[in-house]
Amino acid sequence: MSAAACCVWILGDQLLIDHPALQWAEAHTAREQIRVVLIESRGRLQQLSYHRKKLVLLLSALRHYAETLRARGYVVDYVSAETFVDGLQQHVSAQQPDQLVTMAASEYATRELQSSLADRLQLPVQIVANTQFLVxxxxxxxxxxxxxxxxxxxxxxxxxxxxxxxxxxxxxxxxxxxxxxxxxxxxxxxxxxxxxxISFTPDDITRQVLSEIAAVRHGVGSLDGFDLAVTHDQAQAALDDFLEHxxxxxxxxxxxxxxxxxxxxxxxxxxxxxxxxxxxxxxxxxxxxxxxxxxxxxxxxxxxxxxxxxxxxxxxxxxxxxMPGLRMANSWGAQRLMPQMFWDGQTQMRCIQHVVERLLADGYSHHIERLMVICNYCLLAGVDPAGVADWFLMFYADAYEWVVLPNVIGMGLNADGGLTATKPYIASANYINKMSDYCKGCHFDHKQRLGEKACPYNFLYWNFIIEHEATLRANPRFGRSVLGLSRIDEAERRQIQAQADEYLAELEVYENSGS
CATH class of the missing domain: 1.25.40.80 (Serine Threonine Protein Phosphatase 5, Tetratricopeptide repeat)
Known part of the structure; x- marks a missing residue:
């Protein structure tokens, strides 16, 4: 075992109780020679207007993790810096380690950064395999x-x-x-x-983070009622609660x-x-x-x-x-900005209103609402995939690039040319009515596909099939839906296209989406 001083850099989404970078360090140097560095990167936290509860979750969990490591006998250098590199340079300058070890990041850009650290820091860098994913x-x-x-x-x-x-x-x-x-x-x-x-009352650390986020005019959504798990014990309690109830x-x-x-x-x-x-x-x-x-x-x-x-x-x-091409994938050629209603919930479409209002409050909705309410609409309306992905990254407290890009661009918007999913997941209002109570009491009629009360999902759905009929007909998993088009005569097709064009032309968009 070496007596070389070792820096262990742990990312804020890698809060493993048995961390492989720590295990590597323990196997290669004495415990007293190990320094753990945790970095709050202001630039990373403000890269997009993330949900405020997401920011509280990340910062509180990271600060609690620092306390957990200290209680286990590790020396922790908790650094606030503009970038990860700035934070690492501060640590290296102050601590003069002989080597750095880190676990491979789950996201492409950060893993590229890790690969450049040896040159940037002029230090031997060991990148151990990521163990957060079973694959x-x-x-x-x-x-x-x-x-x-x-x-x-x-x-x-x-x-x-x-x-x-x-x-x-x-x-x-x-x-x-x-x-x-x-x-x-x-x-x-x-x-x-x-x-x-199950819910968890904020402790002193979490209350401090809540105060800091409230003081900064950045982010979307509400801080009210924050009650998420921020420690391993609390997260285990949440798992136990789900399994039992x-x-x-x-x-x-x-x-x-x-x-x-x-x-x-x-x-x-x-x-x-x-x-x-x-x-x-x-x-x-x-x-x-x-x-x-x-x-x-x-x-x-x-x-x-x-x-x-x-x-x-x-x-x-x-x-x-x-990766890295997935972020730019746009096989349907969609260009529209994210509609304003996805930012404020102000719409007569009851399903979107409910989902967005909950998102603003809690930073969460379940997978079918993500796929069949949000992505379904965005695909039918021709919203730019990269803009939709950024919106997901901002609004969802569990969203990270590795999960958003293939789920949203690949599966939800089918913009990767069918590499992730074998068909586009599109549906008319009939599906939403079948699986929810959203259509009851809605301003729009889920049964109508034309007229003032027609649900936008209906005429947008058929407009999409008309516009992309040849492509969809070639997909064996989508044949039945295209066959339904044969029951719509040419006159009604033109009406559907005209109503869809008028609706989309008047659709209010959020001019700063993606920022």
Whole structure:
């Protein structure tokens, strides 16, 4: 073991309790020679107008993490600087380490920065593998066979087998099926009463962060009622609470939307998994144990496991396959700015109004509202994918580039040419009415596709199919929807296009979107 002084740089979304960079340092030098550096980068925090609760979550969790490390005997240098490089240069100048170790970042630009640190700092730099993602721990990382498309379902099954999650001894799916989606598309009953999620009272550290964010005129959304987990113990309590009170009901209603219940039976654990407060494999094993203990049915447990081991991991895998070009992907040629209603919730479209108002309040909505309310509208209306991605990064407390770009640009907007998803996820108002109570009491009629009361989702949906008929007809997964166009005569098609053109021409947009 060397006596060389070692700097361990841990990023703010890498708050792992057992951090591989620390493990590397401990294996290569004496504990008393290790200095941990944590950096609050003002430039990074103000890169976009992020949700204020997202900023509080990140800063409070980072400051609590510093205290956790100190309690474990580490010396922590907590630095506030304009950039990460500025902070590292301050630390290196003051501490004079012999080497630096850091865990590979989850985002492309930061990983590129890490690769340049040896030259910038004139210091040996060791970058250890990222362990926040199970696909990164998979050895070897799954790769498609030459000439074959590797869809999420195949990826998910391979990951289930590799990690032996919900599979039998001969690697077959527990319950006789790999997924139970057919059981998980129910509308929430009117008398449903999903239990509330656990909440946490802000302590002195969090109250200080709240005060700091309130004093800075930056960001979107409200700070009122901040009650998120900011420590590993609190995040574990949130996981325990979900498994005990909401996992059993999750499956049947995971696609449901409600004006009365924001979470329904969703977990909201992505906020904590994405910054390292919860280990994804721990969450998966605990959910699997709940099934075997009879605490939750197979469709709910498999649905939850699919969200993490399937979608989360597949999206991360796609991000690294497609970067750096993914941010610029725009296969539909969409150019419109993000509409104003997505910034303030001021609209007569009840579904968008509810989702945006909740976002402004809490920085969260569940995956179907993201896909079928927000992305569906933006794809149909021709909103620029990069602008939509930036909006997601700003408004969602669990949003980071690795998850937003493939989920939004790839899946939600189908702007990557079909690399992430095999079809565009578009729908008329009929889907929203089927899966929610949003259409009840709305100014617009979900059944009408023309006229003053016609829901914009309807004429925009058919306008999109008319405009892209040839492309959509060539997609075998979209044939049925294109066939529906045959029931609309030429005169009505022209009316649909005219109403869509008029609506889009008058659509109020947010001129500073993306800033």
């Amino acid at each position: 990164e721990r998979h050895n070897p990382i799954p790769e498609p066979e030459p000439g074959k498309r590797y869809v999420m379902e195949s990826f998910y099954r391979d990951m289930r087998r590799h990690y032996a999650i919900l599979v039998t001894d001969d690697k077959q799916p527990v319950g006789g099926a790999w997924n139970f989606d057919k059981d998980n598309r129910q509308k929430l009953p009117k008398d449903a009463a999903p239990p509330p999620r 909401r996992l059993a009901g999750f499956g049947p209603y995971e696609d449901a939307m409600s004006s009365q219940h924001m979470l329904i039976y969703h977990s909201m654990l992505s906020l904590y998994i994405n910054i390292g407060l919860i280990d994804p494999l721990t969450a998966l094993r605990m959910a699997e144990a709940a099934y075997h203990a009879g605490a939750a049915p197979i469709n709910s447990v498999e649905g939850f496991i699919r969200q993490i081991l399937g979608w989360r991991e597949f999206i991360y895998w796609q991000y690294w396959r497609q």
